[in-house]
Every structure is written in structure tokens, then in C-alpha cells.
Amino acid sequence: MSIISSDPLAFLIGQGGLVGTPLKEDGAGGAENLDVSQRGAVIGEPIPIVFCRRVDGVGGVLISPPATEARFSNSLINSVTASYHLVLSEGQIDSIQVRDVFQRSCRVGSFSQTYDKRAGTFIPGNFIVPRAGYTTPECPSYCGTGGQYTGLSTLAFQATYPDGIDQWNRQVHCFIRGGIHVTRLLDSTLGASNNVVDLLLYLLRNSSKVPAAQIDTASLLAGATFTNANGFWFNGVVKESTNVRDWINATLQYFLLRQTRTGGKEAVSPLLPTNNNGTIKTTAVSWEFTFTEEHIIPDSFEITYTSLADRKPFCAMVLWRQQDDNGIGVIRTAEVRYEGTAADGPFEQHDLSGFCASENHAVKVGAYILSKRRHVTHRLQLGVKPDAFNATLVPGDLVRVRLDRIASTGSNSRHDYLYEVDRIGKSLAGDVQLELTHFPIDAQLASVVAKEVDAATGAGVILPTGLTGITCDINSDSDTTVPEDTSLPPEDWNLPDESSFESEIVEIDSIDTSGLGGIDSSLPSNWTSTGGASENSDNLSGQISDAPSITPDNNDGDYIGQSYTLKDCPSGCSVQWLRDDQPISGATGDSYTTTTADIGAEISSLCCGQKAAGSFEAGTDPLPPPPDGTNPNVRVYWVAGNVYCANPSNAGASVDVKRGGTCTQGKQVYGYITVDYSYWEAGNVKVEATEFDPDSCIAYDGCNADPSTSCGEPFTQFGVFYPYGLPDVCDVTRYRTDLYRKISGNWTKVSSGFNFSYYVGHNIPASLERLVAVYAPT
């Protein structure tokens, strides 16, 4: 039983003159109603993609573009000239010939086409004026403004109609022979294409921004080869706003393609076995792997047979579009059925008229649907153990499942079928779940469906559209010239640009919130801006402070003279330190150093009037605690120091570079040590600086032996030393500074010694200030 195709409209051929009228008006529905009012573009509506390529008399599409601008004027004899600025398509399309532009169904007017800018030169507006003795035409008064038209193909159309002919407002149509330019997969050439895989690739890249690494280009190329070899071409307009997945699923099936995702990559594969050149393979097929009992996980074999109701004969009515060279298409219907079946239905309609301009394409799609429904009897699910197939099997591959069914009664049988892989699931445990569809073959191991699809062809009847009888053409139907692009460069138009749009943006800061009633539009005074936001930058860590607290946060080793700091108190907040919950006069900074007045008292702090976490009891120990790991008898005394560079010939008088700067080679260096510690009584402390080598003592000077006498009290600076005469002043030299304390009237060296490093000739970091430490015994 073979598949046949017929077309009810084919009978019209025998009806002579009756054919012309219905086809002339609307192309029997093949094009949008031709004689309607020109429609305007609407903000927010999708911009159509015209995708077509007329090759060997097949293809192309008639479009009815929307207008964005218009101009109307009338002459002294009241003839109306209407101009429309039309958006043809996203992207650049082929140039349109004179014969391919219509208003209604008439080749009239003149036009100028361009890309990426506004077409033509007319100024939009209604310039209709009353003319004596004539009825003033009622043309629209709002005629639009200019735009950027970036990346769009545009056309400026103009036609003039005599007084009384109200056809100036009719829809303009254009027959597009070459649509949007894409880089064609098959020949790597930029130009119009009719290959649906090129369109798919364009949409993946431009609609969904699918990265190139996620596109299986090799499979797309195979798909493009398949559709091209079998004449499955796309000649249509993508204009309905839809989800790209939905578009893929609704469209690709009619090109006998399946889209799959293999290894995360977007891929396509033909629904039929193919030869190397892309044609349908009608000879023996081969399969990738044979599954037997040893591969299948027990109890994982699950078969589902298709009910007979789903396999009963039906007639596939496939709509396609006869697209003549005159530009106006005619909808045709191919009725595809198995011979002798479903003469009176049931009917199943598949509308391919939006993109299919080939009868054979439509018939083969119908044949595929029929054949699959008839011959595919079951589906199979299998769980299989990992094996060599694991790495190579992909959806669309053919596999063989051969199992022996051994029964205790009756004869043994064998389940031995070919299947097409629909889905592969690989678990971490290693087992693989396969979903398979029965792949019917004949005795020669050839695909039954492929053979039937390959054999199915249309009747090849071409119906006249009746357009030859139209007499309203002004332009010739053989005028293949392309009008000159008279468009002005964008800079010559007063078009809105980025800046003009920005100027309309209301600055948030300028919004008057005074009328918002109880809404307090101001931030708390202690809140501060964290600056500009960035993606994922709103981690609160480090941006919004933790609750205010006092650090160090324990009482261990508290001593008089220890400094405490209020941390995480927001900027702008008032601070007040408390002694036994009473404000301490003048203690309003972030830090507080205990004094003898604090002995035995609880010290706490307020941040913006709220008590900070933690408090401490001021100790009585007059000396700082020893650093960890040091002799408990040694205590940190001071931590400050500066390093300067100086001219050796004028040391101490000419400071060239201060901290953070760079000492120049050859310059001398000196330093001084600053003490800001009032606990120790003046006159009881001194510092000596010596070279690290204890045998070569370097003179020190500073505030003499008794700093208190020369530096004042409390001494803020003492022990200034000038390490003159260094053998290599611009090298790293280490010093030792010793601390002496006057005990019982005698200077006693109380430090354990420490190192002080100068980095001459290098950047001197501020951290050097902290390199110095003096240890004093209790």
C-alpha cells in the first residue's frame, strides 16, 4: 500500500474562468488580505525576521510591513501623494526589485530601500490643504517621528493617486526573494538562506544568546545538508512572539529534524536515516550497538505498545504555499493518505503554509507522519549496564535489542528489533536508562518509513493565480531593477539618540517626597551609603557593620593605660564612654585609654545612645601584659617609630623623604623613636640604638641620656638616634635599640633587645612604624 497525495484545488483547473477571481483577490488566502488599510507599527510588537531565499523558482515570501512614518500631501488638482516608511525585517535583506512592490495587488509607486538607517528623505506629516472645487482627503494627522532603525531593513514608499481614488491608504506589500543575511552553514557565505538550520542557528545566537561552545555545529551542518538535499526549505516570516523552545518544537518537526541536546550541546539530527550527501537512505541501515541479556539490568525491560486506535488510517492535510514568481502566494493543500484508506477522513491538518513553498516538502512531511503512525508499533525502556556504547551513543542512533524469550510451555521466541534512541540517562552509579522507539525495517534492513517518505511526491499541479488578469499595475511585472538608495546618513536626521533619552530620566535625588505623608524619605543620620552596587556585591559582610562592641572584649590582663576601641559603630554615630554608667568627660572618641581614675570601675561605651556590647573592669596593674610567648617579665612598652632619609652632610636638618617615600641611593638615614606613654615618670627612661652587631656600637644622640630634660613631659619623643657612618647606608641595616630605666637612681638596661630595620633605597612602608618594640621587666 503506497502513500498518495492529492489537492482539492487541482479541480479548479477544469473550471476555467472561475479560477481567476478568488485567487486574484487574496491569493486564495495565500497572502494576507491584500486590500486592507496600511497598518502602523506598534511599540512593543516583535520586529519580523524575513527568512527566505528564492532558488530555481521556489521560495520567497510576500510580506506586509508596518509603517512607522507617513506623509500625505495633495496637489492643486487634489491628487494625493502618500509616503510610508516601512520596516521590512530585522537584519539586512536582499534588495527589492521594482516588480516586487505592491500596494493592494498593484505594482505601483516608487521606493527606496536601505539598511541600518531611515530610508528615503521625506519628512513625515500631513500636508493636505483644501483645494478649491475638490473634497479634501481625510488623511491621518499623526504621522510619526524618526527613529534610529539600527539593524533594520527599511523602505520608503511613495505613490500618487488621482482625486477621488481613495487607495492612498492601502497596505504596501513586498515580495522578498532574499531575506535576512546570515552566514550559511553549507557554503559559509553571508547572504540570504532558505535553510531552516541557518535560521535555527541565528535564533540560538541572537534570541537566546546560546554560547558557541554549547552549539554542536557539526550536527547542525549535517542537518542543513539533510534539509537542503531533500528540498525542505524555509521561506517565511518569523513574526509571532513565542518561546524559542516552542518555536523549535513546532517548526523543526516539519523539516523532519529533531533537536536534541547531547552533552549539553544544542544539536539537530534528521528523523530519517540519511546517506552521506544528506538524501534519505532507502538501503540497509546499520546500528550502533546490540543489547542482549548480558547488558540489560534485570526487571528494567518495559515495553509499551501503541493502541490500534492510534494507528488507524487517517488523511494528513498538509498546507503549503505555492509561491509564484509574481510574488503573491496561494495556499495549497496536499491530502496525503495510504491508497484506498481514509477517503472520508479522519483528517489531520498540518499547516506548513507559513514557510513551506514546495509541494514535495509538504507531501513528504505528511508521508512521514502517516508512516510513523502506521509502522511504529511500540516503545521500549531499558536499563542497561555500562559498556562500550556508553561514550558514543547519542539520541537518534539506532540500536538493536535481541533477547531470547524462553517459556516453560510453548515455543521459544526472540525479541529482536531495531530501535531509535530517544533519550539516554546516565546515573552516577553507572547504569544507563534508555528510551527507545521502534524503528521498523523491511527484509533488506531498510527503514520502512524512509522508503515511504522518499517515494512520496506531490502531484506537481501548478495553479494559475489569476494575477495576469490584473490591470492596475503601473510598474512592469518584468522590471527587475533596484531603485537607488536615496537615504540620508543618520547624522543628517534629527533622530533621538542615547543622550536625548537619558535626559528624560528623572533623577531619583530630585524626586520630591515631601508629599508622601508619613513616609520618612530620609535615612537615619547614622546610615551611610555603601557606594555603587554591583552584581552579587550585596554580601553584608564588610558593608553593614556588626553590632557595636568594645575590643579587646575580655578582662584578662587589663591594666591602667590600656587602650580600648569601640568597633563597628556606624560612621556619624555619637560615642560616649561610661565609667560605672556615668559619662566620662571628654571621652567621646572611638578609643579610650584607662587611667588611674578607672581603677576598679566598669567601663562601657554608648554608640548612638545604645550601649555597645561588652564592658570591662579597669584593672590595677600599671604595666601592659607581656606578649604571647615572651618572657612574662617583659612587657610591651611602646610601639612607634619613623624612618627618614636625610642628607648625610646635613643629617637631621634636611629631610628628603619621609615615610612612604623612597630613600635615594647615597643618602644617609636616621630615625627617631616616639613614645607616647605618660605612665612612666619622666626622666626614668632612655633608649639607645646600636647597630645590630653589638661590637660596633653606633653613637646615638637624641634627647640625651635623659629624654625628659630635652623632650618635655610627658615625653612624646625621646631616644632620637642618628646612625651616622654606616658602611652601607643604602643597604638593609639592622639596629638594636635598648631601653634603659632608671631604677633606684641607676640606669638599668631593662630591654631584652630588639631589631629595627631600615630599608634604604626601597619604599618605606608605614608599617615600619610598628617594627619597634621595647620590653621592660615588671
Next chain:
Amino acid sequence: MARAQSQYLRIFSGSSTYQRWQSYYVNASVSWAGASWSYQPFDADGITAGGVQSESSISIRLPATTNVIEVVLQALDEARLAELQFYEFDTRLGNSAPQTEQTLIASYLGEVVGVKGGFTEIEMELGSSLAPVGAQVPPRTFSSRLVGAPCKL
């Protein structure tokens, strides 16, 4: 055969690779495919392949360390790709470093399309930027900038 599976995860964009992790060789960096793969204790769902509608995205679970969070959030923000590969090998032939004979049994390349998780574990979803909802076709619409304020006819 003492069968084992190792997983390798690479986060990249174009020719730039930002992270290479493996989850089999504990606390070790191993060399494989000409690169060094550091240890990260992640695991992933199984991998499926099929029609666009039938295939689900896959999830990779990772410890929510500072480094991991930073890496996956950057990958999410910048739509980076992640390639997950499963290798199978015989542990009797060596279990301390990748074997040259190991077999690639599954591979998945996806865009980092989602990140979620708990405080200690974070889950990175790999999928496709083919959004299942919303209209993306055609990609452009008439806007005031493109066409101004269109005429009313």
C-alpha cells in the same frame, strides 16, 4: 574489573578557564588532559541526553566554602560555562592518579543558570540559556529608540 568513576569539572568562558576541579583524588591535585585539577568534593546528578523538552538540567553540589561561593557566583553572573566529565577506570591499575586508559563515559556542557543551597552546601545548576518560559523569538521589538513614535494610520 574494579570499576570506579571520577568526575572532572571545568568552569570556563571562551578560551579562559577559571577553575578545574576533580572529586576523586582526595586532597590532591592531579594532572589530566594537560592541566592540573585540584580536589573539590563535589557530586553531580546523572547526565541525560535527548530532545530539548525531555532533557533536564543537571545539578552539581559543592561545599559552600568562600572560594566555591565566589567561583559559582561569578560563573552565574557572567554566564560562564561548566563542563562536567565522567571517566571510568579500573582501580587495580592505579588509584592515585588518572590513568591514560580511562574511558570518558559521559560529558555535559552547560551554562551556569542557577545557584542555590544551604549554609554548608551549594548547588550549581547547569543548563541551557534556552529559557523554557518567556518569548524570545523574534529577538527584537519595536522601541521608541528604533522607530520613534510610530504613525497612527
